[in-house]
Amino acid sequence: MIQVKKLNKSFGRVHVLKDIDLQVNESDVVVLIGASGSGKSTLLRCLNFLEIEDSGEIYIQGQLVDPRKDDLNRVRQQVGMVFQHFNLFPHMNVLENVIEAPVQVKGMAKEEAKKLALSYLEKVGMADRADAYSSQLSGGQKQRVAIARALAMEPRVMLFDEPTSALDPELVGEVLGVMKELAREGMTMVIVTHEMGFAREVGDKVVYLDEGRIVEEGTPEEIFEYPKEERTREFLSKVL
Amino acid sequence: MGFGEIFRSTMSSFLEATWVTIEITALSLILGTVLGLVFAFFKISSIKPLQWLANLYITIIRGTPLIVQIAFFYFGLAQIGINMDSFTAGVAALGIHAGAYIAEIFRGAIQSIDRGQMEAARSLGMSQRLAMRRIILPQAFKRSLPPLGNQFIIGLKDSSLVAYIGVSDLYGVALSEAAANYQQFETYAINGLYYLVLVLIFTLLLNRMEKRLDVDGGTR
Numbered sequence: 001m002i003q004v005k006k007l008n009k010s011f012g013r014v015h016v017l018k019d020i021d022l023q024v025n026e027s028d029v030v031v032l033i034g035a036s037g038s039g040k041s042t043l044l045r046c047l048n049f050l051e052i053e054d055s056g057e058i059y060i061q062g063q064l065v066d067p068r069k070d071d072l073n074r075v076r077q078q079v080g081m082v083f084q085h086f087n088l089f090p091h092m093n094v095l096e097n098v099i100e101a102p103v104q105v106k107g108m109a110k111e112e113a114k115k116l117a118l119s120y121l122e123k124v125g126m127a128d129r130a131d132a133y134s135s136q137l138s139g140g141q142k143q144r145v146a147i148a149r150a151l152a153m154e155p156r157v158m159l160f161d162e163p164t165s166a167l168d169p170e171l172v173g174e175v176l177g178v179m180k181e182l183a184r185e186g187m188t189m190v191i192v193t194h195e196m197g198f199a200r201e202v203g204d205k206v207v208y209l210d211e212g213r214i215v216e217e218g219t220p221e222e223i224f225e226y227p228k229e230e231r232t233r234e235f236l237s238k239v240l
Numbered sequence: 241m242g243f244g245e246i247f248r249s250t251m252s253s254f255l256e257a258t259w260v261t262i263e264i265t266a267l268s269l270i271l272g273t274v275l276g277l278v279f280a281f282f283k284i285s286s287i288k289p290l291q292w293l294a295n296l297y298i299t300i301i302r303g304t305p306l307i308v309q310i311a312f313f314y315f316g317l318a319q320i321g322i323n324m325d326s327f328t329a330g331v332a333a334l335g336i337h338a339g340a341y342i343a344e345i346f347r348g349a350i351q352s353i354d355r356g357q358m359e360a361a362r363s364l365g366m367s368q369r370l371a372m373r374r375i376i377l378p379q380a381f382k383r384s385l386p387p388l389g390n391q392f393i394i395g396l397k398d399s400s401l402v403a404y405i406g407v408s409d410l411y412g413v414a415l416s417e418a419a420a421n422y423q424q425f426e427t428y429a430i431n432g433l434y435y436l437v438l439v440l441i442f443t444l445l446l447n448r449m450e451k452r453l454d455v456d457g458g459t460r
């Protein structure tokens with residue numbers, strides 16, 4: 001689905017990602033964990049080319065993407081993203097948020113897009129708030145709409161960057177619930193999260209990043225129960 | 241003579257001049273808004289010469305008095321063979337003046353939109369242009385309305401300076417009325433009243449427009 005080879009990325013003189021190799025298989029849920037500043041967001045953002053790598057190769061569905069030549073707008077249609085701060089469009093209501101890209105980017109007819117949007121809003125339990133504006137929604141509701149908005153482009157992969165970190169604790173569950181449902185349906189997902197319980201339950205693969213390097217990766221059991229690396233153990237003892 | 245009498249005797253010329261002031265303000269603000277939009281885009285564009293051009297324009301306009309700009313457009317340009325009547329020169333000077341401030345208002349509003357908005361739009365496959373048009377500009381436009389309204393009111397009052405090059409606007413008429421009737425106190429007070437009423441009407445219209453555009457309750 002996604003393959004990353006020897007990816008390097010610097011911001012100015014800060015070398016943020018170092019020789020990253022990563023494989024995301026179809027229908028897998030890959031969870032990225034690591035300390036703040038370790039490069040998790042940057043890696044995720046490289047996968048949909050919000051950040052352009054300095055060197056290395058990124059294959060999306062077997063296709064090598066050259067960000068300097070290829071039409072990234074096309075590539076991004078296959079790679080949905082959900083952000084920590086939701087980033088709903090505040091000047092549009094919920095339904096308009098969700099139909100925006102299908103109509104404007106794919107040229108879908110409005111009526112068809114509305115049907116599609118409502119079905120995804122239904123899935124995240126927000127169909128009854130289709131007329132609301134984001135200022136009228138709770139954080140958990142905003143994030144569920146943001147997930148529906150990304151799904152409406154029918155991407156092949158979904159990226160989540162700390163989707164529950166900006167939420168009040170009592171709202172985390174409803175968002176994780178939607179994500180679990182997606183995983184169960186076989187959506188390929190790459191998730192940055194501090195929710196270790198969720199990672200253990202839903203993840204197929206857990207990847208531990210430290211200072212821009214993948215230190216260790218494996219099944220949730222391998223990482224959480226039997227970590228091989230000292231640094232992984234140290235990190236986990238702090239967050240578990 | 242009292243206020244009432246001066247008010248009556250100046251009314252027909254002041255009312256006529258009110259239209260001149262409205263016309264000159266409206267035309268110059270349309271010109272200013274167009275220039276403001278264009279130069280705001282120049283300023284945020286990634287093309288360096290366009291940025292320089294915008295910076296040069298804004299620096300010159302903000303760094304020199306409006307009255308000098310008006311004199312330059314009327315007297316100055318006439319000397320090198322560009323002849324405009326005083327009305328046209330006034331509209332051009334006022335419009336180019338307002339454009340520099342409006343450019344800064346638009347630029348500020350566009351840059352004040354959270355980066356996450358552009359990123360969310362791009363992550364959905366929207367091009368830079370499409371995201372700008374559909375996501376950033378509508379929000380920026382709404383956010384620019386209060387300062388823009390403020391700038392429009394300043395523009396209305398600034399328009400009085402074109403009396404200096406002989407336009408018979410509200411202030412121009414006040415000058416000639418006062419010179420004829422020798423009642424400076426009453427004449428300029430009444431002149432001020434006309435401006436005040438125009439500003440109040442203008443403010444009301446702007447507030448209405450803001451309310452109408454405030455679909456999402458104003459919060460984010």
Ligand SMILES: Nc1ncnc2c1ncn2[C@@H]1O[C@H](COP(=O)(O)OP(=O)(O)OP(=O)(O)O)[C@@H](O)[C@H]1O
Pocket residue numbers: 011012014016034035036037038039040041042043
């Ligand atoms: N646009 C940028 N310009 C400069 N430096 C950046 C930029 N984005 C990230 N960085 C730096 O890159 C490093 C990795 O950042 P990144 O956001 O990927 O970390 P993270 O693992 O997601 O951290 P967090 O858990 O705090 O979100 C940090 O040192 C950060 O300061």
Ligand SMILES: [Mg+2]
Pocket residue numbers: 040041042161162
């Ligand atoms: Mg991050």
